[in-house]
Amino acid sequence: MSRFVDRVTIHVSAGNGGHGCSSVHREKFKPLGGPDGGNGGNGGNVLLVVDPQVHTLLDFHFRPHAKAGNGSPGQGDNRDGATGEDLVLKVPDGTVVLDADGSILADLVGAGTTFEAAQGGRGGLGNASLASRARKAPGFALLGEEGKERDLVLELKSVADVGLVGFPSAGKSSLVSVLSAAKPKIADYPFTTLAPNLGVVQSAGDVFTIADVPGLIPGASTGRGLGLDFLRHLERCAVLAHVVDCATLESDRDPISDIDALEAELAAYQPALDADHGLGDLAERPRIIILNKIDVPEGAELADIVEPELAKRGWPIFRISAVSREGLRELTFALAKMVREYREAHPKQQARRAVIRPKAVDETGFTVIPDPDEPGGFIVRGTRPERWIAQTAFDNDEAVGYLADRLNRLGVEDELVKQGAQPGAPVTIGAVTFDWEPMTPMGDDVPITGRGTDIRLDRNDRAGAAERKEQRRLRRAERHGDVE
Numbered sequence: 001m002s003r004f005v006d007r008v009t010i011h012v013s014a015g016n017g018g019h020g021c022s023s024v025h026r027e028k029f030k031p032l033g034g035p036d037g038g039n040g041g042n043g044g045n046v047l048l049v050v051d052p053q054v055h056t057l058l059d060f061h062f063r064p065h066a067k068a069g070n071g072s073p074g075q076g077d078n079r080d081g082a083t084g085e086d087l088v089l090k091v092p093d094g095t096v097v098l099d100a101d102g103s104i105l106a107d108l109v110g111a112g113t114t115f116e117a118a119q120g121g122r123g124g125l126g127n128a129s130l131a132s133r134a135r136k137a138p139g140f141a142l143l144g145e146e147g148k149e150r151d152l153v154l155e156l157k158s159v160a161d162v163g164l165v166g167f168p169s170a171g172k173s174s175l176v177s178v179l180s181a182a183k184p185k186i187a188d189y190p191f192t193t194l195a196p197n198l199g200v201v202q203s204a205g206d207v208f209t210i211a212d213v214p215g216l217i218p219g220a221s222t223g224r225g226l227g228l229d230f231l232r233h234l235e236r237c238a239v240l241a242h243v244v245d246c247a248t249l250e251s252d253r254d255p256i257s258d259i260d261a262l263e264a265e266l267a268a269y270q271p272a273l274d275a276d277h278g279l280g281d282l283a284e285r286p287r288i289i290i291l292n293k294i295d296v297p298e299g300a301e302l303a304d305i306v307e308p309e310l311a312k313r314g315w316p317i318f319r320i321s322a323v324s325r326e327g328l329r330e331l332t333f334a335l336a337k338m339v340r341e342y343r344e345a346h347p348k349q350q351a352r353r354a355v356i357r358p359k360a361v362d363e364t365g366f367t368v369i370p371d372p373d374e375p376g377g378f379i380v381r382g383t384r385p386e387r388w389i390a391q392t393a394f395d396n397d398e399a400v401g402y403l404a405d406r407l408n409r410l411g412v413e414d415e416l417v418k419q420g421a422q423p424g425a426p427v428t429i430g431a432v433t434f435d436w437e438p439m440t441p442m443g444d445d446v447p448i449t450g451r452g453t454d455i456r457l458d459r460n461d462r463a464g465a466a467e468r469k470e471q472r473r474l475r476r477a478e479r480h481g482d483v484e
């Protein structure tokens with residue numbers, strides 16, 4: 001049996017957006033061609049897609065890093081850059097996606113169900129797209145955004161028809177090995193099975209899968225033993241089969257108390273998934289009792305004794321031996337019938353083919369808070385302001401002016417005034433800090449910035465504010481004579 005990896009951490013990075021291009025159309029005898037820089041292509045996304053042909057997360061175990069293609073930069077002559085290629089990672093049906101903190105982001109059920117694991121960065125606009133009536137020939141373009149990166153945890157919950165429930169060494173793996181072609185490890189010490197094994201059982205016209213789940217012990221629902229990891233594999237099984245060891249040598253155990261103890265664990269287990277898979281609660285899942293090891297004389301005797309008592313619960317009871325193979329035919333028929341009935345009552349979930357995206361954050365707003373590390377300073381947070389900062393080529397004054405206009409239109413300047421920001425206050429947005437220069441001390445309207453320069457924003461490395469202010473004053477004076 002191939003190795004079964006049911007939990008991996010992966011690191012996904014989407015592609016970066018291509019930079020926009022700043023270019024001016026050139027043609028013989030037409031010196032004043034318009035801007036013709038194309039847009040950068042968007043970066044590729046990282047997508048997780050359910051593929052029924054994939055059964056384990058093993059590949060991710062060996063290759064935990066996934067990176068989608070970058071968008072190409074725009075070019076002159078209005079040529080847009082190509083979009084970066086999406087990276088599609090195939091995952092098994094029943095994969096649960098969690099973030100690094102363990103919260104569930106998505107539960108991928110059904111072939112084709114897709115989860116957008118990381119979104120590609122947007123391509124930057126070229127100067128052709130940035131042209132407007134007020135800014136006829138922009139001498140700048142926007143930078144491409146970096147693709148999103150993050151760590152994700154993938155967990156596989158076996159999607160088996162029958163889940164075997166039992167104490168360690170009850171014979172679960174032995175049973176799977178004689179009912180199917182699977183060859184799980186079998187040994188006479190507890191917790192032999194450390195990860196579930198799936199077996200495919202064929203019985204007359206029926207085919208169903210059976211999951212050999214690691215042994216459960218009292219306290220499993222609170223994480224004891226190998227606890228929760230295993231209970232979670234039972235969540236998706238249609239039928240739960242108690243495998244009871246009738247020949248245990250432990251004096252404080254017998255079939256009835258074994259079943260009671262494990263039923264208590266099933267009842268206490270809080271499924272991590274919503275009960276929206278048509279399966280309902282674990283407690284209501286159909287049950288079957290398998291009394292194992294009746295090839296041992298004491299086992300057969302004990303089975304005789306407990307059977308009438310167990311029959312009161314109304315669950316079908318089968319006496320078998322995984323070693324002598326007694327009783328297996330009847331058991332297989334019964335399981336096949338239960339699975340068939342269950343499937344008829346719960347039609348298979350339609351492949352949803354849905355694309356699941358991480359919860360959309362509010363993109364419209366922004367917040368301004370005092371900077372705890374910088375007296376008199378402020379921090380501006382928000383998807384848009386932060387994106388705009390990332391799109392700005394700070395070595396181009398015109399690009400910086402465009403940024404200032406955008407921030408102003410969003411209301412960042414007003415908010416800073418409202419919060420009492422003084423001219424020259426260090427304001428941080430994303431990775432950049434600059435000295436704030438209010439444009440409208442007298443309530444004047446902001447003039448549309450001309451080509452090449454802007455006085456409101458300047459990249460700041462947080463050193464020598466007075467010195468830079470002086471430099472800016474000088475530049476401003478110089479510019480005064482500029483022909484614009």
Ligand SMILES: Nc1nc2c(ncn2[C@@H]2O[C@H](COP(=O)(O)OP(=O)(O)OP(=O)(O)O)[C@@H](O)[C@H]2O)c(=O)[nH]1
Nearest residue numbers: 168169170171172173174187191192193215322323
């Ligand atoms: N005599 C007898 N021994 C059995 C039978 N079924 C299993 N055993 C033995 O019981 C021991 C445990 O069997 P496993 O199949 O590994 O038990 P398990 O329930 O998978 O145990 P864990 O993986 O530890 O939870 C092994 O030594 C088996 O040979 C049976 O029907 N009769």
Ligand SMILES: [Mg+2]
Nearest residue numbers: 172173192193
């Ligand atoms: Mg086992």
